[in-house]
Amino acid sequence: MAALPPNEAKSARPIDRGVARRHAFLDAAREVFLEQGYEAASVNDVVRVAGGSLATLYAQFGNKEGLFLAVAQEQHERFVRAITPDCVDNLPLEQGLQVIGEKFLKTILERDHLSFYRITVGEARKFPQLMQRNVSANADKVRDVVANHIRTTASECEDANTYASYFLSLLLSRHHYRALADTTYVVTEEERRDHVNSAVRFLVRAIRGA
Known part of the structure; x- marks a missing residue:
């Protein structure tokens, strides 16, 4: 069987599950924070939207504050690219x-x-x-x-x-x-x-x- 060209081989590699889960949490958290604000937002709502578990969320972000800071950093980078x-x-x-x-x-x-x-x-x-x-x-x-x-x-x-x-x-x-x-x-x-x-x-x- 012929080997895939380097570019195709790279794109064919599965995305790391941990990275994919982190992106899912960030996307869901961004949605929840924008809708509810920081104080009213709940990590349970984030997990409900993103799937996964609270244990995984805490392992990746530490707590609600850590999750918010990660979302803020991503929002900042998105804003800078856009402007x-x-x-x-x-x-x-x-x-x-x-x-x-x-x-x-x-x-x-x-x-x-x-x-x-x-x-x-x-x-x-x-x-x-x-x-x-x-x-x-x-x-x-x-x-x-x-x-x-x-x-x-x-x-x-x-x-x-x-x-x-x-x-x-x-x-x-x-x-x-x-x-x-x-x-x-x-x-x-x-x-x-x-x-x-x-x-x-x-x-x-x-x-x-x-």
């Missing part, structure tokens, strides 16, 4: 900022990200490191991309980092805060685009001293 802009090196200042801004705003307004942010704020005293990460680390990646784009396309700008911070603050205003406060608040694609465009025009005028 990371595509390459805008070939675009002029305004167009590049528009692309970056639309992707960032679309991501932060997604229901799951808003829900997890509310949980993080509510549990800030218990998990201060999560709040710090949401406030700073999540935005740092986008801020760096914005600052680099400004340096590349607006050499006259002497403080790209400060202008990049202003840009993200403009994006977060209005829609993000209202969406956090009101779960029924909906922002259309056109409204997102217009909001980003207003922020871009404001920033570009400031950079160019107009």
Whole structure:
């Protein structure tokens, strides 16, 4: 019998049961935490959704807090991947900022990200490191991309980092805060685009001293 090519052989290997069980617990826990919040959530509900046993869950995560921190880490990584802009090196200042801004705003307004942010704020005293990460680390990646784009396309700008911070603050205003406060608040694609465009025009005028 002929051997499978390396790529096919690799894909044919069964997923480790422990890894598969961990993924199942994380997916179920994310669903439960988003629906019920941290305090009300029960590990029994997680096991009911994911299958398996409490003993296996405790062996992998230690307790409910350990499970929540693991879910938070996965959520953080998912968020960072989602907000990371595509390459805008070939675009002029305004167009590049528009692309970056639309992707960032679309991501932060997604229901799951808003829900997890509310949980993080509510549990800030218990998990201060999560709040710090949401406030700073999540935005740092986008801020760096914005600052680099400004340096590349607006050499006259002497403080790209400060202008990049202003840009993200403009994006977060209005829609993000209202969406956090009101779960029924909906922002259309056109409204997102217009909001980003207003922020871009404001920033570009400031950079160019107009």
